[in-house]
Amino acid sequence: MGIRSGAVAAVVTGVWLAVTGAAGAQPRIDPGAIQPARVLPRTALAVRTLVPGVGRGTDNETEERAALSIAKLYMADYALRHGDGSAEDRDLGERMIRRSDDAAANRIAAKYPxxxxxxxxEYSLRATHGAGGWELSTTSVADVADFLAAKLRAEPDSPILAWMEQPSDKASDGTRQDWGTARLPLVYGTKxxxxxxGPPEVASVSFGPGFTVAAHTYGTPEQQTEDVLGAWSPLTAREAPKR
Known part of the structure; x- marks a missing residue:
């Protein structure tokens, strides 16, 4: 899932990550290292640091697209912080994040429509809408990356982040969970x-030391991985190792 260290200076995917070594210091990511021109229009991509407002993405990063199962992050966050505090909600949240369990999502949606x-x-996510049901909900990669960065800043011990760090190899429907932003080095967790x-359509969002990155592709998992890795030129020659 990635390497954790208290004092590191590394170049990863053409992005400089620096940790000062001081207690509580956060790594920094240079969003300027992303090369949007390398990303095909089929994919929207956004990267954020933990500094509010600091990030970069493709021209279509704010485009409203299907949220797919990324919506389960929003649902789990609501249930954990604004729900009834039940063990059932926590269990359903874990199933939604680790296994992308649709049945669990349906139960949370029925309880908290x-x-x-x-x-x-709450998070000022302008492209995110869910009134028609979670299966028809929309969001943007900018919204997802901003949301996850906000969670890392305000609630780094959130169970959601822990569940993203421990995904099942296969989702509840048998889909293998191993593509897209998860293939970047130093990624800790992914949804x-x-x-x-219908036509293939996939999304992924990940976080690492001081950054979040989200992608949505009108295409296959393999195509998303190609586009994500291609956004940073060093990875066009050497792909990140698989989990």
Whole structure:
């Protein structure tokens, strides 16, 4: 899942990560290292640091697209912080994040039907809407990357982040979870999403030391991985190792 260190200076995917070594210091990522021109229009990509407002992405990073199972992050966050505090909600949240369990998502949606819209309002996620049901919800990669960066800043011990660090190799429907942003070096945790019907459509969002990165592709998992890795030129020659 990545290497954790208290004092590191490394070049990863053409991005300089620096840790000062002081207690509590956060690594920094240079979002300027992303090369949007390398990303095909089929993919929207956003990268954020933990400094509010500091990040970069493709021209279509704010484009409203299907949230797919990335919406489960918003639902789990609502249930954990604004729900009834039950063990059931925690269990359903874990299943949604680690295994992308649709049945768990359906139960949370029935219990908290306005969860996605409430989280969108709380975090100012302009492209995120869920009133039509979580399966029809929308978001943007900018929204997802901003949301995850906010969680890392305000609640680094959130169970959501821990569950993202321990995903099941296969989702509840048998889909292998190993593509896209998860293939970048130094990624600690990832959530994936995909369309069950129609043309291929996939999404992924990950976090690492001081950064978040989100991608959505009108295409296959393999195509998303190609586009994500291609956004940083060193990875076009050497792909990040698989988990």
């Amino acid at each position: 306005y969860a996605i819209d409430a989280i969108a309002k 994936w999403g995909w369309a069950d019907v």
